[in-house]
Amino acid sequence: MKVFTTGQVAKICKVAPRTVSKWFDSGRLKGYRIPGSQDRRIPREYLIRFLKEHGMPLGDLEDEAYAKVLLVSQDQLLVENLKRELPPERSFKLAFAASGFEAGIQAESFHPDAMVVDFAIGRTEALQICQNLRRNAEYADTILIALLPDDGSSISFDRSAINETFKKPFDTALLAERLRTLIGARKELVR
Numbered sequence: 001m002k003v004f005t006t007g008q009v010a011k012i013c014k015v016a017p018r019t020v021s022k023w024f025d026s027g028r029l030k031g032y033r034i035p036g037s038q039d040r041r042i043p044r045e046y047l048i049r050f051l052k053e054h055g056m057p058l059g060d061l062e063d064e065a066y067a068k069v070l071l072v073s074q075d076q077l078l079v080e081n082l083k084r085e086l087p088p089e090r091s092f093k094l095a096f097a098a099s100g101f102e103a104g105i106q107a108e109s110f111h112p113d114a115m116v117v118d119f120a121i122g123r124t125e126a127l128q129i130c131q132n133l134r135r136n137a138e139y140a141d142t143i144l145i146a147l148l149p150d151d152g153s154s155i156s157f158d159r160s161a162i163n164e165t166f167k168k169p170f171d172t173a174l175l176a177e178r179l180r181t182l183i184g185a186r187k188e189l190v191r
Contacts, residue, residue: 070107131161
């Protein structure tokens, strides 16, 4: 568990250390005092919760505080359902792409923790997205989930690069729960 001093919290929040002390002493910012001294310590999860509750920017903590998911799909219903199942207030940030080109641009700027690729955009393009992601060492830890069509045809390809597959139709709530579990195993999410 990461812990911050009042001085570190003041830098993150861009306020005076005395302001942080007042937040702490009034009980608005939770934490603890070091035994035998007056020094205060604020655990990471309490700081993130405090910043979110007060609509303050998370700054450098944003990458730690949110699970970022990139969905590559042209299915608008799937996009809307995933937005509903993984809202920002539950520590999720979503980005969307409708093609391989957009997926590449989004991956570079968004740096997702997980990428969900809908094979309905085209088998060749979907496979290319998966292969490109795995070729880049920067995305070695990115969770990759493939959404496979249930069109009766069997799709044969190397699945070693893919962490999970879902066959359509599926319950979006199950996909959302699986994303929470997989990302939560790597990153401590604060709600």
